[in-house]
Amino acid sequence: MADTSVTRAVLLMNLGSPSSLRVKDVKTYLHEFLMDERVIDYPYLFRKLLVDGIIVPFRAPCSAEAYSRIWWEEGSPLVVITKQLVAALSARVRVPVQWCMRYGTPRPDVAMDELVQHYPNLQEVLLIPLYPHYAMSSYETAVVYAQHWHRKKRYPFRLSVLKPFYDDADYIQVLSAHIRNFLKPDHHLLFSYHGVPERHIRKSDITKQHCLQQSDCCDVPSAAHAFCYRHQVIVTTRLVAHQLGLGANQYELSFQSRLGRDPWLKPYTAQRLQELPAEGKKRLLVVCPAFVSDCLETLEEIDQEGRKTFLENGGESFEMIPCLNTIPSWIALLQKWIDQFVSGDQTMLWNAQPIKQAV
Ligand SMILES: C=CC1=C(C)c2cc3[nH]c(cc4nc(cc5[nH]c(cc1n2)c(C)c5CCC(=O)O)C(CCC(=O)O)=C4C)c(C)c3C=C
Ligand SMILES: [Fe+2]
Numbered sequence: 567m568a569d570t571s572v573t574r575a576v577l578l579m580n581l582g583s584p585s586s587l588r589v590k591d592v593k594t595y596l597h598e599f600l601m602d603e604r605v606i607d608y609p610y611l612f613r614k615l616l617v618d619g620i621i622v623p624f625r626a627p628c629s630a631e632a633y634s635r636i637w638w639e640e641g642s643p644l645v646v647i648t649k650q651l652v653a654a655l656s657a658r659v660r661v662p663v664q665w666c667m668r669y670g671t672p673r674p675d676v677a678m679d680e681l682v683q684h685y686p687n688l689q690e691v692l693l694i695p696l697y698p699h700y701a702m703s704s705y706e707t708a709v710v711y712a713q714h715w716h717r718k719k720r721y722p723f724r725l726s727v728l729k730p731f732y733d734d735a736d737y738i739q740v741l742s743a744h745i746r747n748f749l750k751p752d753h754h755l756l757f758s759y760h761g762v763p764e765r766h767i768r769k770s771d772i773t774k775q776h777c778l779q780q781s782d783c784c785d786v787p788s789a790a791h792a793f794c795y796r797h798q799v800i801v802t803t804r805l806v807a808h809q810l811g812l813g814a815n816q817y818e819l820s821f822q823s824r825l826g827r828d829p830w831l832k833p834y835t836a837q838r839l840q841e842l843p844a845e846g847k848k849r850l851l852v853v854c855p856a857f858v859s860d861c862l863e864t865l866e867e868i869d870q871e872g873r874k875t876f877l878e879n880g881g882e883s884f885e886m887i888p889c890l891n892t893i894p895s896w897i898a899l900l901q902k903w904i905d906q907f908v909s910g911d912q913t914m915l916w917n918a919q920p921i922k923q924a925v
């Protein structure tokens with residue numbers, strides 16, 4: 567039954583997961599993911615040869631195996647948590663909440679179709695990419711993809727976008743309070759972020775003369791930082807460490823999930839997990855703030871593989887902090903941003919354009 571009184575709605579967007587544990591479905595997912603030119607940014611033909619000829623055939627069976635170690639009865643953790651988030655928000659906000667994925671299903675247009683079918687007078691939809699930081703391989707590709715479908719299907723509503731919230735005071739407060747629940751005085755706190763190739767950071771530099779030109783580039787003010795993943799994760803880390811009252815020796819930042827041989831952002835998490843015990847950091851607490859929902863990269867790569875590496879190299883205890891998932895303070899913060907949007911407050915809206923528009 568259509569409801570003509572509703573003029574605003576919300577669309578949550580996450581990364582996506584394989585539709586099942588079958589190698590065939592993992593292949594389909596990996597193909598779509600890695601053929602995204604913002605993820606593997608090589609020229610089309612080379613990318614296709616690499617992805618279809620090498621990465622997908624060799625990686626899919628291993629990925630399927632890895633997913634099988636974290637899969638829940640209801641499905642992929644990332645998908646299940648996204649649905650739980652939608653249910654929790656729907657119970658709290660005055661506007662409809664839909665969800666979609668960047669890879670796999672449901673596609674943004676399927677979610678948008680659903681919205682216009684039920685709410686034909688929609689004037690504005692708030693897209694919430696579920697990433698705190700801007701990276702061309704996460705936030706940018708999600709926004710461009712949603713904008714592509716919005717344009718292609720000529721939906722009658724305006725599509726607004728929540729900005730990256732890596733330095734938002736409320737977000738820092740929520741994340742810090744969450745970490746504080748796990749933190750003990752003798753812990754070393756590792757902030758492990760999803761890595762990206764260094765090349766991506768240079769490509770996203772709108773000044774073309776700042777990012778990675780000197781080792782402290784992320785501390786030197788620049789217009790590039792609005793699009794610089796490295797700058798943004800450093801800021802999140804420092805703001806949280808400050809809130810928690812951590813000294814410089816009590817925490818550090820690293821980058822995980824490297825794929826291929828190109829240089830990615832350093833230091834690498836896998837290497838730091840080997841080294842830390844010998845440096846006297848034997849009791850480790852790990853948080854992964856690049857993700858707001860637990861997924862393969864947190865549950866398998868860090869909590870299973872990372873734990874093994876750390877303990878086999880002399881570590882004594884390894885604790886992992888879950889992502890914000892559906893904790894009440896995170897739901898309350900999303901609710902606050904949605905309420906602001908509904909009341910016409912544009913504070914949290916992204917007023918920039920993606921660096922590159924094409925899908
Ligand atoms: C070139 C490769 C990759 C880049 C760049 C990249 C950036 C990036 N990814 C996330 C978030 C997630 N990635 C996830 C899985 C995943 N990532 C890559 C590759 C790149 N990611 C691959 C091949 C995979 C698939 C799994 C595997 O085979 O290892 C996930 C988990 C999805 C799930 O289903 O659980 C997330 C989430 C961000 C935020 C990011 C850039 C900052
Ligand atoms: Fe990834």
Ligand SMILES: [Fe+2]
Nearest residue numbers: 783784794797
């Ligand atoms: Fe930078």
